[in-house]
Amino acid sequence: MTPALLLRALTTGVAVLALAGSASAQKAAPPPAPTLDKVSFGTNWVAEAEHGGFFQAVADGTYKSYGLDVTIVPGGPNVNNRVLLVAGKLDFFMSANNLQSLDAVANKVPVVAVAAMFQKDPQVFLAHPESKVKTLEDLKPLTLFVSKEGMPTYFQWLKTEFKFSEDKVKPYTFNAQPFIADKNSAMQGYVTSEPFAVEKQAKFKPTVILLADYGFNAYSTLIETRSKLADDKPDLVQRFVDASIIGWYHYIYGDNKPGNDLIKKLNPEMSDELLAYSVAKMKEYGIVDSGDTLKDGIGAMSDDRMADFFSKMVRAGVVKRDIDYRKAYTLRFVNKGVGLDLRPDKSSK
Secondary structure: OOHHHHHHHHHHHHHHHHHHHHHHHHHHOOOOOOOOEEEEEEOOOOOOHHHHHHHHHHHOOHHHHOOEEEEEEOOEOOEOHHHHHHOOOOOEEEEEEHHHHHHHHHOOOOEEEEEEEEOOOOEEEEEOHHHOOOOHHHHOOOEEEEOOOOOOOHHHHHHHHHOOOHHHEEEOOOOOHHHHHOOOEEEEEEOOOHHHHHHHHHOOOOEEEEHHHHOOOOOEEEEEEEHHHHHHOHHHHHHHHHHHHHHHHHHHHOOOHHHHHHHHHHOOOOOHHHHHHHHHHHHHOOOOOOOOHHHHOOEOOOHHHHHHHHHHHHHOOOOOOOOOHHHHEOOOOOOOOOOHHHOOOOOOO
C-alpha cells in the first residue's frame, strides 16, 4: 500500500470511529425532560386540611405526572384570590360553594365551576349536650350565633324551609367563648374544625348538626376557572381536574403525610392533631366522597342537584329567579370515574 493510500485508510478509520462514538453517545444520552404546563391555583383561606387534596397532589407528584407544574397560592383574611382569577393572575380558584358561582352569573363575571371536591357543605351548628339537641328543629328555641356571611345565605334557607327566627340570632365573630358560656345557645362552624376547637377550649364534646343532612345541598370547595380558559384549553383544565381528584383520593385514603407536611410548611400554626381530626370528620360525614361520587368519582356534579339547590335559594330570596344558573357550572370535566379504583372500601358512605 502506498503512503497516500495508507494515510487515507487511517483517516477514514478514525472518522468511522468518531462517528460511531458520537452515535453511541447520542444513544446513551437521556431524553429531554417534558415541559410542564405552569398552573396557578388560589385557595380561599390559609392552608388547612380542607384543602388537603390539592396540596397532596403537589407534594406527591400527582400534578407533575399529569404534565402540570402547579403553584398553590393560599388565601387569607387580606387576600382575594377570586379577584386574581378574574384578572387573569390565577388559572384556577377554590370557591366556597355554589352561591359564589350563582353570584358570578348574576354579575356577569366570566367564571365557571368545573368540579366540586366536597359533596357536602361542611357548615354545622354546635350545641351544648345539656340542651338535648338531636335534630335541626331542636335548635329553634336556642340563641344562635351566626356570622354576617351566614345571615344572607344559609340562614335565609333556614327561615324559609324550617321557620327559624332572626330574633334568636346574635352575631358570630369567630370567637367560641360566647357560645361556651351560654348553654342555651348554638354556634355555626365547620364540621372539620370548630367542634375540635370547642372540645379543646371547653373540655366538652358539642352536639353537631350538619346542615347538608337536612337539605342544604350546596356543593362546596369547587374548582373555578375563567370560562375562556375552559373553552380555549380544555385539555389543561381536564388534567388539572383529574389530578386534583387523584390528589383527594390519596389524601383521604392514602398516605397523606406529604400533603400535611406542605400544609404545615405554609401554615405553621396547623397541628398534626387538627389535621388528623379534620380528615377523620371528612370521612365520617362523607364530605368528600359520598352520594354521586361512589359511581362517578370525587368531584362529581349533577344537573338535577344544581337545579334543586337553585330552586331552594330562589325560594329563600338568596338569588333571583331570572338568572341562568346553568351558566354557573359545566359537567364537561367530571363524572368520568377518575380514581374510583383508589377507594379502599367501595361500600363507604
